[in-house]
Amino acid sequence: MASEIHMPGPVCLIENSNKKLVVNQEALEILSAFQQPVVVVAIVGFYRTGKSYLMNKLAGKQKGFSLGSTVQSHTKGIWMWCMPHPQKPEHTLVLLDTEGLEDIEKGDNQNDCWIFALAVLLSSTFIYNSIGTINQQAMDQLHYVTELTDLIKSKSSPQQSDVDNSANFVGFFPIFVWTLRDFSLDLEFDGESITPDEYLETALALRKGTDENTKKFNMPRLCIRKFFPKRKCFIFDRPGNRRQLSKLESIQEDQLNKEFLEQVEEFTSYIFSYSDVKTLSGGITVNGPRLKCLVQTYVSAICSGELPCMENAVLTLAQIENSAAVQNAITYYEEQMNQKIQMPTETLQELLDLHRTCEREAIGVFMKNSFKDVDQKFQTELGTQLEAKRDAFVKKNMDMSSAHCSDLLEGLFGPVEEEVKQGTFYKPGGYYLFLQRKQELEKKYIQTPGKGLQ
Ligand SMILES: Nc1nc2c(ncn2[C@@H]2O[C@H](COP(=O)(O)OP(=O)(O)OP(=O)(O)O)[C@@H](O)[C@H]2O)c(=O)[nH]1
Numbered sequence: 214m215a216s217e218i219h220m221p222g223p224v225c226l227i228e229n230s231n232k233k234l235v236v237n238q239e240a241l242e243i244l245s246a247f248q249q250p251v252v253v254v255a256i257v258g259f260y261r262t263g264k265s266y267l268m269n270k271l272a273g274k275q276k277g278f279s280l281g282s283t284v285q286s287h288t289k290g291i292w293m294w295c296m297p298h299p300q301k302p303e304h305t306l307v308l309l310d311t312e313g314l315e316d317i318e319k320g321d322n323q324n325d326c327w328i329f330a331l332a333v334l335l336s337s338t339f340i341y342n343s344i345g346t347i348n349q350q351a352m353d354q355l356h357y358v359t360e361l362t363d364l365i366k367s368k369s370s371p372q373q374s375d376v377d378n379s380a381n382f383v384g385f386f387p388i389f390v391w392t393l394r395d396f397s398l399d400l401e402f403d404g405e406s407i408t409p410d411e412y413l414e415t416a417l418a419l420r421k422g423t424d425e426n427t428k429k430f431n432m433p434r435l436c437i438r439k440f441f442p443k444r445k446c447f448i449f450d451r452p453g454n455r456r457q458l459s460k461l462e463s464i465q466e467d468q469l470n471k472e473f474l475e476q477v478e479e480f481t482s483y484i485f486s487y488s489d490v491k492t493l494s495g496g497i498t499v500n501g502p503r504l505k506c507l508v509q510t511y512v513s514a515i516c517s518g519e520l521p522c523m524e525n526a527v528l529t530l531a532q533i534e535n536s537a538a539v540q541n542a543i544t545y546y547e548e549q550m551n552q553k554i555q556m557p558t559e560t561l562q563e564l565l566d567l568h569r570t571c572e573r574e575a576i577g578v579f580m581k582n583s584f585k586d587v588d589q590k591f592q593t594e595l596g597t598q599l600e601a602k603r604d605a606f607v608k609k610n611m612d613m614s615s616a617h618c619s620d621l622l623e624g625l626f627g628p629v630e631e632e633v634k635q636g637t638f639y640k641p642g643g644y645y646l647f648l649q650r651k652q653e654l655e656k657k658y659i660q661t662p663g664k665g666l667q
């Protein structure tokens with residue numbers, strides 16, 4: 214069984230300091246240590262809107278992601294907390310809490326876009342958190358979503374980047390969940406009560422018309438609808454009174470607003486039941502080491518001034534895993550050959566037959582561990598390496614045979630040579646005696662088994 218992960222608290226995954234994004238090695242080591250498939254839930258939204266608090270609810274903990282009670286923005290960069298999935302056995306839940314967007318103190322908000330884009334790229338459920346209702350201001354604040362096509366490439370080849378090209382993205386984009394905090398209105402539309410999901414869809418309805426204002430109105434809505442075909446909305450009451458809000462972490466749950474607690478319950482149970490495992494193009498399931506590779510590939514693309522590319526990330530992943538698959542297959546081949554072969558073999562055919570069996574099994578090992586081996590590049594590489602290993606076995610077999618035969622000859626003829634030196638055969642009839650001994654020893658040599666190919 215794959216090992217379970219137990220992190221006592223979150224760690225920083227991507228630091229955002231001095232306008233630079235830096236991947237934290239400690240977090241990468243945590244990711245490389247577990248093989249279970251990951252369900253990745255990321256939260257994004259404006260600063261000071263209760264994101265970290267809500268993520269702690271998903272973690273089932275009173276404390277964890279650090280909150281701040283002042284007006285100053287608190288979380289910096291992207292933080293990660295991995296834990297066994299509460300409902301899916303053998304799966305790991307990865308919670309990503311992000312830095313609040315549009316903090317006025319920051320001045321330069323360049324990295325806000327990248328944090329938004331990274332959260333989309335890395336997650337299987339993307340939570341957009343905001344305070345109050347879905348009004349035009351809330352929509353305008355979601356301008357990041359309209360910029361996604363400029364921030365992310367799906368293919369490595371040059372391509373048009375526009376909303377209509379979003380088909381390439383969408384299959385691998387997360388579920389979109391809008392969480393509305395401190396929501397105080399009645400959910401009613403034209404006198405009928407509506408669900409939060411219907412409220413979201415109503416808010417995303419497009420206006421007819423082609424004038425600039427209509428286009429501006431429609432753009433974020435169009436982007437959300439196209440990029441995120443699977444959408445969900447949750448509303449939350451205020452959790453408590455003003456005095457309670459600043460110390461929510463230390464307040465007993467039974468003192469908080471009951472409705473809020475029920476809404477949290479409904480939200481967490483939806484996330485646990487419906488958030489899928491993160492997958493990549495080609496149906497590749499992401500596990501800890503693969504998520505690590507995605508983080509590294511995307512952040513290094515951003516840092517070198519390129520756009521993070523989904524296809525490149527999959528190719529990089531394939532490179533790493535296929536190289537490892539070749540290595541595993543070679544190790545398997547060598548182990549099997551060494552276990553099964555008795556050198557020197559009587560015939561070359563015996564060795565080649567064994568080679569063929571082990572080669573076939575080793576290719577099976579490679580196939581099991583490899584994916585997206587474009588043009589069978591890595592399988593060809595495996596073939597070349599297996600041939601070299603076979604040749605090495607053939608040579609070793611020959612060398613062992615030679616060594617064995619030399620020893621045998623020395624053992625048989627050594628004493629005779631000694632006798633020759635001592636003149637044992639320098640006597641009448643000695644030559645005949647010598648020939649007789651020689652014939653006897655030759656016969657013995659021929660009859661001795663296990664000499665191999667020599
Ligand atoms: N009004 C209100 N306050 C909340 C809610 N949830 C948490 N808070 C309080 O709001 C403050 C900020 O909460 P955080 O969870 O740190 O907010 P954040 O969005 O992570 O903030 P940044 O990390 O700065 O972006 C804390 O004092 C929380 O106790 C909520 O639903 N409504």
Ligand SMILES: [Mg+2]
Binds near residue numbers: 264265279280287311
């Ligand atoms: Mg926070």
